[in-house]
Amino acid sequence: MNTPDHARLLVHGATGRMGRAVLRLAADTPGLSVVGAVSGSRPPQRVVDGVPQFSASEIGGVPAFDVAIDFSLPEGFDRVLGLCVARGAALVSGTTGLSEGQQQAIDEAAGKVPVLVAANFSLGTAVLSQLVERAARALHGWDCDIVETHHVHKKDAPSGTALVLGESAARGGAQARYASLRAGDVVGEHTVQFTGLGERLELVHRATDRDVFARGALHAARRIAGRPPGRLRLADLLG
Numbered sequence: 001m002n003t004p005d006h007a008r009l010l011v012h013g014a015t016g017r018m019g020r021a022v023l024r025l026a027a028d029t030p031g032l033s034v035v036g037a038v039s040g041s042r043p044p045q046r047v048v049d050g051v052p053q054f055s056a057s058e059i060g061g062v063p064a065f066d067v068a069i070d071f072s073l074p075e076g077f078d079r080v081l082g083l084c085v086a087r088g089a090a091l092v093s094g095t096t097g098l099s100e101g102q103q104q105a106i107d108e109a110a111g112k113v114p115v116l117v118a119a120n121f122s123l124g125t126a127v128l129s130q131l132v133e134r135a136a137r138a139l140h141g142w143d144c145d146i147v148e149t150h151h152v153h154k155k156d157a158p159s160g161t162a163l164v165l166g167e168s169a170a171r172g173g174a175q176a177r178y179a180s181l182r183a184g185d186v187v188g189e190h191t192v193q194f195t196g197l198g199e200r201l202e203l204v205h206r207a208t209d210r211d212v213f214a215r216g217a218l219h220a221a222r223r224i225a226g227r228p229p230g231r232l233r234l235a236d237l238l239g
């Protein structure tokens, strides 16, 4: 592995909404250089100059790298996880909709390389998660509902973030119900509402720009490269 102050980055899911944002912002991120970009289709659509691009079936041919950022789909995830293990590289993934089996594979991979899989890379939802747990604990017996709204192209539902917020509510003793809306080009909105008799508390997060997620993932990639194996949380890499 290179020294942690300069890491070679592979972008997986490079042609997608998130992959493009990561590539654009990576160009101005000190301590990281993009050495390869992978996407699903063959031949890969050209999205970046001066960086070799690969389709999913060509992934074995990517050059040496220290850390991969993955925003793809569950069907592409196993390959990038396996590649990171084979190359001894770290993985930062924001892909949502992963199966139970894929979660177990992440735990196994984390015995060999550092891995961070996070459903949401924004600071605001990290704080929202803490607030939801606190509210659930304080509002015992109230109904808890999580409503998430995303763009019409989003495939998984409920969103990964909604499920994480549901886990926070459960830690506070509330069993959340979920509702999903797919509308226009909404980047990502999550409302957690606690309803009692004659009153309702709403906690809302609205992402208006995907760069928020891309910046969070790039920050994590800089921090995770060169670490010992293990499954990390976003909070482990903040600061």
Ligand SMILES: NC(=O)C1=CN([C@@H]2O[C@H](COP(=O)(O)OP(=O)(O)OC[C@H]3O[C@@H](n4cnc5c(N)ncnc54)[C@H](OP(=O)(O)O)[C@@H]3O)[C@@H](O)[C@H]2O)C=CC1
Pocket: 012, 013, 014, 015, 016, 017, 018, 019, 038, 039, 040, 041, 042, 044, 045, 056, 071, 072, 073, 074, 075, 076, 077, 093, 094, 095, 096, 097, 118, 119, 120, 121, 122, 156, 160, 213
């Ligand atoms: N954690 C977070 O903060 C966030 C997470 N997300 C999640 O990130 C993921 C991607 O979102 P988004 O960018 O909007 O999705 P897009 O559909 O825009 O992009 C998906 C990307 O994955 C590629 N891909 C598809 N299938 C495969 C495969 N089998 N192997 C390798 N690459 C593949 C696509 O390539 P091609 O075009 O060639 O098919 C494309 O580059 C989703 O799971 C979403 O929920 C999104 C935003 C924030």
Ligand SMILES: O=C(O)C1=N[C@H](C(=O)O)C[C@H](O)C1
Pocket: 096, 119, 120, 150, 154, 158, 159, 160, 161, 162, 187, 188, 189
């Ligand atoms: O697909 C998206 O766009 C997003 N997905 C993530 C999720 O499933 O929670 C995060 C964000 O809300 C955008």
